Amino acid sequence: MTALQRLFKFHGGVKPAYNKEASTGLPIAVAPTSTRLVIPLHQSIGGMPRPMVAAGERVLKGQRIGGADGNVSSAVHASTSGTVVAVEMRLMPHTSGLSALCVVIEPDGRDEWIPRQPFDFRSATPTQTRDYLRDAGVVGLGGAVFPSYLKLNPGKQGKLDTLVLNGAECEPFITCDDLLMRERAATILDGAAIMREMLAAGQVLIGIEDNKPEAIAAMEIAARAANAAAREDAFKVVSVPTRYPAGGAKQLMRVLTGIEVPHGKRSTDYGLQCFNVGTAYAIYEAIALGQPLISRIVTVAGNVGKARNYEVLLGTPMRDIIALCGPLPDSDRVIMGGPMMGLLMPDDSVPVVKAANCVLVGSKKLFPPPPPEMPCIRCGECAKACPSDLQPFEMYWFSRAKIFGKAQEYNLFDCIECGCCAYVCPSRIPLVDYYRFAKSEIWARETEKEAADVARERYEFRLLREEREKQEKAAKLAAKTAAGREKAAVALAEAEKPAVTPEQDAKKALIAAALERARAQKEQAHPENVSNLTPEQQAEIAAIEARRAEIREMAKPHLRQDD
Amino acid sequence: MNNSPYFRQPASVQSVMLRVLLALLPGIAAYVWFFGAGILVQIALASITALAAEAAMLKLRGKPLMMFLGDGSALVTAWLIALTFPSIAPWWLTVLGTLLAIVVAKHLYGGLGQNPFNPAMVAFALMIVAYPLLMSQWPRVDATDFAVQWEAIFGNRQVLDAMTMATPLDALRTVLRDPEQRAMIGGVLGTKATFGNVGGKGWEWIAAGYFLGGLYLLQQRIITWHMPAAFLATLFVISGAFALHDPERFAGPGFQLFTGGAMLAAFFIVTDPVSGATTPKGKLIFAAGAAVLTWIIRTFGAYPDGIAFAVLLMNIAAPLIDMYTQPPVFGHKIKGDDPK
Ligand code: SF4
Ligand code: SF4
Numbered sequence: 001m002t003a004l005q006r007l008f009k010f011h012g013g014v015k016p017a018y019n020k021e022a023s024t025g026l027p028i029a030v031a032p033t034s035t036r037l038v039i040p041l042h043q044s045i046g047g048m049p050r051p052m053v054a055a056g057e058r059v060l061k062g063q064r065i066g067g068a069d070g071n072v073s074s075a076v077h078a079s080t081s082g083t084v085v086a087v088e089m090r091l092m093p094h095t096s097g098l099s100a101l102c103v104v105i106e107p108d109g110r111d112e113w114i115p116r117q118p119f120d121f122r123s124a125t126p127t128q129t130r131d132y133l134r135d136a137g138v139v140g141l142g143g144a145v146f147p148s149y150l151k152l153n154p155g156k157q158g159k160l161d162t163l164v165l166n167g168a169e170c171e172p173f174i175t176c177d178d179l180l181m182r183e184r185a186a187t188i189l190d191g192a193a194i195m196r197e198m199l200a201a202g203q204v205l206i207g208i209e210d211n212k213p214e215a216i217a218a219m220e221i222a223a224r225a226a227n228a229a230a231r232e233d234a235f236k237v238v239s240v241p242t243r244y245p246a247g248g249a250k251q252l253m254r255v256l257t258g259i260e261v262p263h264g265k266r267s268t269d270y271g272l273q274c275f276n277v278g279t280a281y282a283i284y285e286a287i288a289l290g291q292p293l294i295s296r297i298v299t300v301a302g303n304v305g306k307a308r309n310y311e312v313l314l315g316t317p318m319r320d321i322i323a324l325c326g327p328l329p330d331s332d333r334v335i336m337g338g339p340m341m342g343l344l345m346p347d348d349s350v351p352v353v354k355a356a357n358c359v360l361v362g363s364k365k366l367f368p369p370p371p372p373e374m375p376c377i378r379c380g381e382c383a384k385a386c387p388s389d390l391q392p393f394e395m396y397w398f399s400r401a402k403i404f405g406k407a408q409e410y411n412l413f414d415c416i417e418c419g420c421c422a423y424v425c426p427s428r429i430p431l432v433d434y435y436r437f438a439k440s441e442i443w444a445r446e447t448e449k450e451a452a453d454v455a456r457e458r459y460e461f462r463l464l465r466e467e468r469e470k471q472e473k474a475a476k477l478a479a480k481t482a483a484g485r486e487k488a489a490v491a492l493a494e495a496e497k498p499a500v501t502p503e504q505d506a507k508k509a510l511i512a513a514a515l516e517r518a519r520a521q522k523e524q525a526h527p528e529n530v531s532n533l534t535p536e537q538q539a540e541i542a543a544i545e546a547r548r549a550e551i552r553e554m555a556k557p558h559l560r561q562d563d
Numbered sequence: 564m565n566n567s568p569y570f571r572q573p574a575s576v577q578s579v580m581l582r583v584l585l586a587l588l589p590g591i592a593a594y595v596w597f598f599g600a601g602i603l604v605q606i607a608l609a610s611i612t613a614l615a616a617e618a619a620m621l622k623l624r625g626k627p628l629m630m631f632l633g634d635g636s637a638l639v640t641a642w643l644i645a646l647t648f649p650s651i652a653p654w655w656l657t658v659l660g661t662l663l664a665i666v667v668a669k670h671l672y673g674g675l676g677q678n679p680f681n682p683a684m685v686a687f688a689l690m691i692v693a694y695p696l697l698m699s700q701w702p703r704v705d706a707t708d709f710a711v712q713w714e715a716i717f718g719n720r721q722v723l724d725a726m727t728m729a730t731p732l733d734a735l736r737t738v739l740r741d742p743e744q745r746a747m748i749g750g751v752l753g754t755k756a757t758f759g760n761v762g763g764k765g766w767e768w769i770a771a772g773y774f775l776g777g778l779y780l781l782q783q784r785i786i787t788w789h790m791p792a793a794f795l796a797t798l799f800v801i802s803g804a805f806a807l808h809d810p811e812r813f814a815g816p817g818f819q820l821f822t823g824g825a826m827l828a829a830f831f832i833v834t835d836p837v838s839g840a841t842t843p844k845g846k847l848i849f850a851a852g853a854a855v856l857t858w859i860i861r862t863f864g865a866y867p868d869g870i871a872f873a874v875l876l877m878n879i880a881a882p883l884i885d886m887y888t889q890p891p892v893f894g895h896k897i898k899g900d901d902p903k
Contacts, residue, residue: 011893016570095566250893262894339569367569372630374576375676378836380787381574388893391842394885411892419568426574427676433566 005205005238008258010251012387013243014420016172016340018211023175023299023307028183030311031298031324037079037105037315038090038351039065044139045146046072053103057084062114062292065103068134074147075137078105079294079313081112093318093336093350095343102351105315116290121198126153129198136286137293137354142166142177142247142276143337145355148283151275152198155268159200164256164274165192167208167215168240168247171338174358176297177277179309181208181215185222188277189235191284193226196234199273203234205256206277209246210239244340245418249274251387263414278357298352300325302335302361312352318359319348327361335360339367340419374427382421382431388414392421396431399438404445407438415439457515464511576675580635582783586776587642587831593772594650597765599707602650604716606642609661613641616665624670636675640664643683643831647824647871648690649701651715651727656697660686680878681838687871699867700727704765730766732822732867770826777830789846790839791829795820797854805862813862828853828870838878844888845881853877 041049049066053059059078066076082105090102121129133149140146154160165188169177181188192204206223208216216239223235240246240255253272254260261267267274275283278297285291294314298321301307305326312321318334335342336356352359382392391410398407415435422431594602617637621628644661664682672678691698702712706727780786798819805813819825824832833839833850840849853873860869 014572016572254893260894263892265894335567335569337567339567341567342569344566362569370571371575372627374630374634375674377576377579377636377676378839378841379579379785380836380841383841389890390892391889393841410889411895414892414894422571423568424572424574426576426579428571428575430566432568 039315041066044074082107097346141278161271163201165206167277170247185218189226191280209242211242299358303363333362370428385420399434590772593769601712605645609641609645612661613637620670684871767821773826790850793847793850794829797851842888845884
């Protein structure tokens with residue numbers, strides 16, 4: 001059952017030092033409950049959940065404390081039982097240093113669950129299932145935190161060819177999926193089986209980078225059992241070559257199936273859907289056990305004495321789990337995620353959230369600041385490394401010159417910000433920062449333009465209305481004077497079609513034409529990238545918006561070199 | 564504090580440039596062996612001038628001196644100038660050419676990475692237009708006496724007559740100009756196409772040295788195969804076709820590839836990333852175009868070797884070539900039906 005699977009290659013990619021051994025020596029441990037849990041209401045891409053509890057209230061473990069808001073959103077829950085001591089703005093686990101609404105819980109130590117019961121998705125309608133999963137707060141745990149219920153939809157065909165489970169875990173240092181697969185392979189596949197049923201998927205391909213032989217072995221045993229249970233050979237473990245970013249969803253789908261899902265398209269339209277192995281595990285807990293997402297496996301690694309994976313309650317301050325691992329004295333930063341795409345944390349007090357697959361402690365020695373930036377020599381290394389087949393130096397050039405239209409022509413929005421280009425650049429240009437900056441500027445302009453369009457439309461509509469009112473007035477006047485001299489019947493006839501003097505007709509047509517033109521123009525002027533947005537894209541926009549503050553700051557830091 | 568990615572591959576512009584210099588060494592060694600150590604004097608002259616000019620320009624432009632001076636790009640330009648100029652050219656010719664390359668072709672266009680034209684080729688083109696005679700005095704293959712070469716470079720040009728000779732390309736052009744002598748083309752080029760006799764004595768060993776260095780650059784992944792392959796293959800095919808058609812009038816591919824700067828151009832000059840095309844397809848077009856132009860100028864033009872002009876002309880076209888040869892982006896090249 002192992003991989004007599006044909007593999008496809010993706011272009012580019014890099015081979016950074018993996019540094020994974022440090023945290024794979026010990027099994028996953030349960031992190032102790034902190035004295036305060038700070039649970040941000042906004043933990044997934046999409047709308048901001050509204051708080052459902054108030055200060056002073058007692059909550060149970062698994063109780064919903066934030067309700068999903070809008071199309072793309074996901075609920076959040078109390079990670080343990082205790083008392084809500086505040087619902088207030090707290091520092092977010094995000095580079096921006098912005099605060100957001102959080103529910104602060106003082107645990108009572110009893111860890112008392114809400115009543116739990118499995119959800120019978122087989123007898124529920126798809127909508128009911130999705131609502132259930134939304135309210136269970138299940139989101140993608142690979143780091144992208146996209147609400148899972150939106151992806152558990154077989155799309156137009158009503159079925160999928162392939163469900164891809166992403167166990168590639170290509171970022172250096174991170175091993176949470178590796179350990180989860182080693183220790184809880186069967187549960188992951190139970191979750192995958194549920195997903196497979198919901199998606200009416202044919203095969204399930206589990207892609208794992210070949211630097212995780214233990215995980216591959218464990219998953220193979222589980223896959224054999226799952227195949228036996230399903231009485232077909234649906235589950236296949238596929239070992240994929242170790243090369244960052246093999247764990248990018250699109251890269252992994254390409255490697256496993258040869259299909260390239262274009263930017264902005266739904267993978268379901270190509271018969272594919274991809275979930276992180278941790279997400280499959282969370283789905284199992286939500287559906288089969290009735291447990292919402294309240295904890296996750298986090299790798300604590302980097303500049304620490306003993307790196308390890310912990311099962312951590314969401315809301316646990318990062319410093320508490322770092323303390324478990326013996327941070328070294330020269331530690332100078334905390335990164336959420338891996339060294340290639342991770343986010344620098346404003347400090348170590350920020351809480352573990354659903355997106356936190358890794359808490360990486362950094363130091364100057366571990367991650368030295370890059371030497372000063374040199375001019376681009378167009379060596380093309382970045383293009384060789386780009387997994388999206390982009391021309392990074394062209395996008396850099398135009399982003400830097402603020403010629404954003406051109407940057408977009410070079411498919412800026414196909415950039416997945418994987419960092420491969422910046423990693424290889426001999427001139428040490430922080431290329432990704434430039435792309436983030438350009439993207440945020442473009443979104444800002446789009447938003448402004450949209451606002452301007454709305455304003456113009458409103459103005460044009462007002463003109464139209466004033467014109468109509470004038471005509472009506474004139475008609476009334478005409479009716480009145482006419483009524484004075486002529487018979488009532490004639491007046492009535494006049495009143496019925498008063499506005500249709502040829503002159504007025506022409507004017508009206510003119511305005512209508514202008515409006516039509518404006519609309520057509522707007523549609524044309526709309527760059528391809530921002531029309532007909534899928535929910536995924538809207539979510540992306542939301543995420544980018546959230547980064548704006550961060551990016552303003554980022555436009556400078558590489559020039560400062562002050563750390 | 565920097566942003567992701569938090570660590571980088573330890574490559575640098577400097578290490579790239581140093582490896583390019585290293586790759587030039589076998590060719591230089593062959594040069595010294597056959598034509599004397601004069602070339603080393605030229606390399607030194609060009610290097611010192613280039614570094615001084617670079618430093619002065621950086622200072623004028625208010626750029627950090629050490630960081631840029633150490634990047635090695637000025638040295639690469641200097642060495643290419645020295646290697647394309649005659650090794651017994653008067654010292655000021657090399658100095659002037661290098662100054663023009665660094666000051667005008669590089670810094671007036673914005674410095675490292677910004678120059679639309681290959682600086683070494685700008686120097687060559689300007690100098691051969693301004694001083695055609697000086698630029699075509701090449702040492703004889705047996706006149707390797709260092710003292711004499713030193714004298715020629717630093718003043719006493721009288722010693723020259725005894726030690727210069729036409730390069731094979733020069734000789735070829737003279738012959739081609741004179742219809743009466745055409746029958747002699749075989750005599751000029753030598754009839755035996757054995758190695759050592761193909762591109763003129765000594766020259767093909769130098770070419771072989773450059774080839775070796777080029778292989779090193781390929782192995783180091785500093786250049787890709789596209790440019791050298793397209794340049795050499797195009798030159799081969801076009802000269803081969805014409806030589807087959809009329810061997811009395813056109814020199815064959817062996818000669819074209821191993822003479823003049825063809826091998827140097829294939830691996831070190833057309834491959835200059837700053838002024839050339841960058842997409843894979845663009846590189847093929849760029850190098851093939853340079854080869855066609857080189858052959859045309861060599862065969863029909865007023866100058867013996869057309870590489871400099873060919874490269875400069877292609878430099879002009881590079882942005883356009885890049886624009887029209889963008890490789891398809893991930894997900895934009897799906898074959899078959901686009902799902903609704
Ligand atoms: S790797 Fe850096 S120097 Fe090379 S082309 Fe890309 S941006 Fe320019
Ligand atoms: S960050 Fe963007 S441009 Fe750079 S390699 Fe990744 S996808 Fe390509």
